[in-house]
Amino acid sequence: xxxxxxxxxxxxxxxxxxxxxxxxxxxxxxxxxxxxxxxxxxxxxxxxxxxxxxxxxxxxxxxxxxxxxxxxxxxxxxxxxxxxxxxxxxxxxxxxxxxxxxxxxxxxxxxxxxxxxxxxxxxxxxxxxxxxxxxxxxxxxxxxxxxxxxxxxxxxxxxxxxxxxxxxxxxxxxxxxxxxxxxxxxxxxxxxxxxxxxxxxxxxxxxxxxxxxxxxxxxxxxxxxxxxxxxxxxxxxxxxxxxxxxxxxxxxxxxxxxxxxxxxxxxxxxxxxxxxx
Amino acid sequence: xxxxxxxxxxxxxxxxxxxxxxxxxxxxxxxxxxxxxxxxxxxxxxxxxxxxxxxxxxxxxxxxxxxxxxxxxxxxxxxxxxxxxxxxxxxxxxxxxxxxxxxxxxxxxxxxxxxxxxxxxxxxxxxxxxxxxxxxxxxxxxxxxxxxxxxxxxxxxxxxxxxxxxxxxxxxxxxxxxxxxxxxxxxxx
Numbered sequence: 001x002x003x004x005x006x007x008x009x010x011x012x013x014x015x016x017x018x019x020x021x022x023x024x025x026x027x028x029x030x031x032x033x034x035x036x037x038x039x040x041x042x043x044x045x046x047x048x049x050x051x052x053x054x055x056x057x058x059x060x061x062x063x064x065x066x067x068x069x070x071x072x073x074x075x076x077x078x079x080x081x082x083x084x085x086x087x088x089x090x091x092x093x094x095x096x097x098x099x100x101x102x103x104x105x106x107x108x109x110x111x112x113x114x115x116x117x118x119x120x121x122x123x124x125x126x127x128x129x130x131x132x133x134x135x136x137x138x139x140x141x142x143x144x145x146x147x148x149x150x151x152x153x154x155x156x157x158x159x160x161x162x163x164x165x166x167x168x169x170x171x172x173x174x175x176x177x178x179x180x181x182x183x184x185x186x187x188x189x190x191x192x193x194x195x196x197x198x199x200x201x202x203x204x205x206x207x208x209x210x211x212x213x214x215x216x217x218x219x220x221x222x223x224x225x226x227x228x229x230x231x232x233x234x235x236x237x238x239x240x241x242x243x244x245x246x247x248x249x250x251x252x253x254x255x256x257x258x259x260x261x262x263x264x265x266x267x268x269x270x271x272x273x274x275x276x277x
Numbered sequence: 278x279x280x281x282x283x284x285x286x287x288x289x290x291x292x293x294x295x296x297x298x299x300x301x302x303x304x305x306x307x308x309x310x311x312x313x314x315x316x317x318x319x320x321x322x323x324x325x326x327x328x329x330x331x332x333x334x335x336x337x338x339x340x341x342x343x344x345x346x347x348x349x350x351x352x353x354x355x356x357x358x359x360x361x362x363x364x365x366x367x368x369x370x371x372x373x374x375x376x377x378x379x380x381x382x383x384x385x386x387x388x389x390x391x392x393x394x395x396x397x398x399x400x401x402x403x404x405x406x407x408x409x410x411x412x413x414x415x416x417x418x419x420x421x422x423x424x425x426x427x428x429x430x431x432x433x434x435x436x437x438x439x440x441x442x443x444x445x446x447x448x449x450x451x452x453x454x455x456x457x458x459x460x461x462x463x464x465x466x
Contacts, residue, residue, distance in 0.1 A: 011448040012441060017419040017426045044344060046452035049393045049401030050420055051310050051351035059308035059325060064300060067326045071333045072293040138323070 001025040003033065010040050014047045070137035158238060162196050165189035171251045173272030179203050182233070184270050186251050188215065188244070195224050195239045195251075199270065202233040205255065212256040214264055215241060215248040224251075226260040248274060281346035288336030296333050303347055304329070307354040314358035314421050315365075324361050328354040348393070359423035397455040404454035405447075412447035415440055 001009070001022055006029045012018040013026060030036050162168070168189050175182030184199035197213055205211065205228060213224040224239040253270035279287065279298050287295025304325060311324035331353050339349055393401070405413060411433075418424045418432060426444070430437045 008441075008445060011445040012419075012426065015416065015419040015444060015448065016423065017429065017441075017444055019426070041344075042452050042457040043448055044348065045393055045397075045457055046401065046448055046455060047420065048344070048348040048351050049398050049455060050405065050416075050451065051355060052306055052347070052393065052398045053402030053405060054309050054313040056305050057309045057312055058305045059322060063308075063322050063325060064304065067304075067329050068293065068297060068300065070326060071330045072296060137326075 001029055003029070003036070006030070006033070006036050007039060010036065011043050014040065014043045066137055155238060158192075158194065159196055162187055162189045162192045162194045162238075165192050167191050169247070169274040171248075171272045171274045173199070173251055173253065173270040175201070176268050176271055179269040182270055184253065184272070186213075186272070188248060188251070188274065190244055190247065193240060193242045193244055195237070195241055195244075197224070197227075197237040197239060197251075198235070199229065199253070200232075200234045202229045202235065202269065204229075204231075204233070208258045209255050209266075210258055210260065211235070211253050211269065212260050212264070212266075213237065213239060214252045214254065215244050216250045216252060217244065217246040217248045221252070221264050222248075223260060223262065226256065250274075282341060285336060285339050285341075285346055288333060289339070295336075296329065299332060299346070299350070300329055303350050306347060307350060310351060310354050311358045311361075314355065314423075315361050320361050320365065321358075324354065324358045327357045327361075331357065345393075355420075362423060393455065397457075400454045400456070401451050404451045408447050408450060411435075412443045412450075415443035416447040419444055 006026055009018050009022065009026055013023075018026065030040065168187060171186040171188060173184035173186065179202060181201040182199065182203070183201060184197065186198075187196040188194075195213070195215065199211075202211065210226040210228055212226045214221040215224055216222075222241060222243045224241045224244075225237060227235045227237050229235040250271060250273045252264070252268050252272075254264045254268050255266040256264070279295065281299075281302075284295040284298040284302075288299065289295075307328050308321055308325045311328070312318065312321040315321050315324060328350065332350060335353075339346070344352075405416070408416070414433065415429055415435075418429045419426075424432065426437060426440050429435070429444075430440045433440070435443075
């Protein structure tokens with residue numbers, strides 16, 4: 001490439017859009033041309049400014065700890081320091097006559113070559129450890145995600161088992177004063193010992209109170225757990241109710257002290273009976 | 278607080294404190310560039326992590342004569358981000374951004390290259406925004422999307438020579454806006 005051709009190619013070179021087939025010639029010319037190197041430096045600075053001129057968005061704070069732990073959390077830095085400070089092989093004293101000085105020099109040379117090799121290997125090892133640490137952090141992330149997904153999957157599976165059970169009962173619950181607007185639906189399966197419950201428009205609770213869901217069967221109220229609705233009065237519950245051995249005659253929701261009670265004591269806010277099968 | 282050179286020297290000596298300083302100073306720059314290139318936060322976070330891992334691994338090879346620390350980190354971040362784009366299948370060719378940086382050997386006189394000032398970055402951004410759309414598109418496809426000149430020509434249905442001219446003129450305008458216009462050094466080349 002001529003000097004002018006290289007000058008023309010430099011802006012393309014710094015953004016990697018130059019002609020790859022000509023790159024060797026371009027680099028050869030750069031090695032011997034101060035003017036082109038200066039020009040390259042200026043284009044490089046312009047490209048760098050391009051990088052820094054995108055909208056600046058701060059990463060999540062958690063990324064700092066994750067990144068630093070993954071990179072330097074493996075204890076490689078101390079070893080790396082030793083590598084950098086490793087003394088070169090001491091030259092053997094050439095005081096003895098004959099072959100001794102030559103042999104000593106040869107030994108020193110072998111040691112120096114070995115040291116250089118070691119330096120390279122250690123540096124590579126350090127780099128590989130850094131890479132490994134990054135992947136280990138990612139694996140840990142992936143494992144956490146997998147566990148969360150697994151838990152979600154178990155819940156979905158449970159809901160599916162209930163919804164497809166042969167003995168599925170649908171119960172619509174209506175609000176009672178002062179919760180006239182409240183509504184709820186429940187899917188009950190004795191074979192699955194479970195109730196899927198979803199409610200909306202429930203009034204907000206007084207302090208230290210919770211809602212408690214009951215299945216009433218054979219004159220006995222069996223607790224199906226407690227819940228606190230969200231700010232919009234909605235709640236969902238997947239309740240395991242092993243004590244539910246008979247077809248429930250009704251479902252009810254009462255307001256009870258925090259932690260729930262063994263038998264209902266508070267006012268009923270929701271009540272419903274199973275639809276006929 | 279250590280300046281960039283001191284922080285890099287610490288990194289080269291395997292002192293994690295140096296990396297922390299560089300992360301605190303440049304993680305927003307790296308993440309923002311990565312996000313611009315890969316266009317999703319998850320990959321941008323991975324790219325940020327990979328870029329600083331490379332800063333740590335190659336810290337001892339950093340040469341202030343070739344460029345300022347943020348420029349070097351930007352080059353690494355862009356390369357890792359374009360590598361990521363390629364892995365997820367939206368970039369055409371391998372990132373080679375480090376080649377140009379490495380090809381700035383021993384400027385004469387040998388002085389440390391200063392980082393772009395805040396004013397220069399603003400000037401560059403304004404100049405990029407003010408480019409004719411076809412020049413800006415060509416430059417952005419090359420820089421942020423890692424496309425080759427041939428790929429840009431195909432993507433924009435433009436002759437290859439026109440693509441080259443657009444990129445060249447676009448970057449020259451940005452360089453000039455930053456006050457970097459080249460003064461020939463007098464027949465040394």
